[in-house]
Amino acid sequence: MPSHTLIPFPPELLAAKKQIREQARSYGLDFYETIFEMCDYEQMNQIAAYGGFPQRYPHWRWGMEYERLRKQHFYGLGRIYEMVINNDPCYAYLQESNPLVDQKLVIAHVYAHCDFFKNNLWFSQTNRKMMDEMANHSTRVRKHIEKHGYDTVERWLDVCISLEDQIDPYSVFMKRQPTRHDPPDRSSEPENSRFQAKDYMDRWINPPDAIEAETKKRREQAERSRKAFPVRPTRDVLLFLLENARLEDWQADCLSIIREEAYYYAPQGMTKVMNEGWATYWHSKLMTTHFLESAEVIDYADHHSGTVHMPPGGFNPYKIGVELFRDIEDRWNKGRFGADYELADRLGEKQKWDKGLGLGREKIFEVRRLYNDVMFIDEFMTDEFIEKNRYYHYGRDPHTGQLRIVSRDPKRIRQSLLYRLTNLGRPFIYVVDGNYNNRGELYLAHQHNGLDIEIKYAIETLKNLWKIWQRPCHLQARIDDEMMLFSFDGNQAKQQTIRDDTPKPAHEIV
């Protein structure tokens, strides 16, 4: 657990914080109360290793993270550390040894993040009392350890953590669907498609044999779908396991903790570009317009440029995000959107286009409220934007190993970015049958979105799933254009090509 003796704020910083907060509010930023804590370098690393929360469940992952951070030294705003927690109130941490100009930059940046947490739709379902909830998780896991021993609980947490990506971040906006059927309701038995006919015509229009065959087919179909379990393919694999695996109470509790924390972090992954872009936009605006003493300008420029530097072939969410917000603001100020603008002729008409609408500020606030990264890039990263900012698609030259431009085609550049952002490059996996072969086996399917799954990953996932499901587990995936089925039965992993005679799961995912 991180030690938490905090260092008091110097008065000049306290005054700067108040001014920045009021200035941010005057621009319309709207955040929860934000508590800044001052720590030394060592404390900063400790808190960061725990993801910014003073209390987490005991696990070796935090120690690993601490070592990683210590080696890496700094992350975030170039050479400045930033850490801010989505909670009401928000918590943020400042490193004591930073010069005042850096502290002001971080404070401005943090207020914008807090505004984003509070107002962006994708965060609306997150637990705003996560500080308490994390402490509660810590207490629960400690109780399980007391009863079942550290090693047993840790091994179980390892299994749960290896599957923590298997949730459905979009499902928080949907009504919860049961994964099992209710008992069959005979009154809803499907009717035949019987045509209206006069009595004497009836046997010609609706021949009895055809009706019987159709009835039989419909019955069979209804029977199959009545038995289908889950009712429909489900991406929230963890929920499916919680509801249907035979787990001891303490095991289910650990799994539900890992799932809940995964859902808490999911929106941060889905909005990294926007959230950093928004925070950079505002720290930059607040600093350059209001809070730089002339002596601080050089330091600021130096540190800020560290934030938005992007080497060729690199990916800097701060840079891409802030440039996009600025571009949206400029376009909506000038009215550069809509059918008229898109249809403008090529003779420099677009470059001169300025209707003086002044809608830029309003538009960027709307975007920060409604979008996530995939929608943001897809909609606002226009061809003109890509050309103006000289974004290229880079690849390594197979002969020299050097980076080189492989494409300047805006469509391809946008595509490769979207690829990277969709589910953060993680595979989409669905439970498609919880009673495969009628033997209680678990069948998952990988939805192919252009990238093959790694075979090693598939096997490891199955082994961990087996520890939860306790029956053979299968994962279907397309590898090199061939449909494969990977299986693990508790002893052996095997793989086979799916053929016509391979038994089908309850649902199909292509």
Ligand SMILES: [Zn+2]
């Ligand atoms: Zn940030």
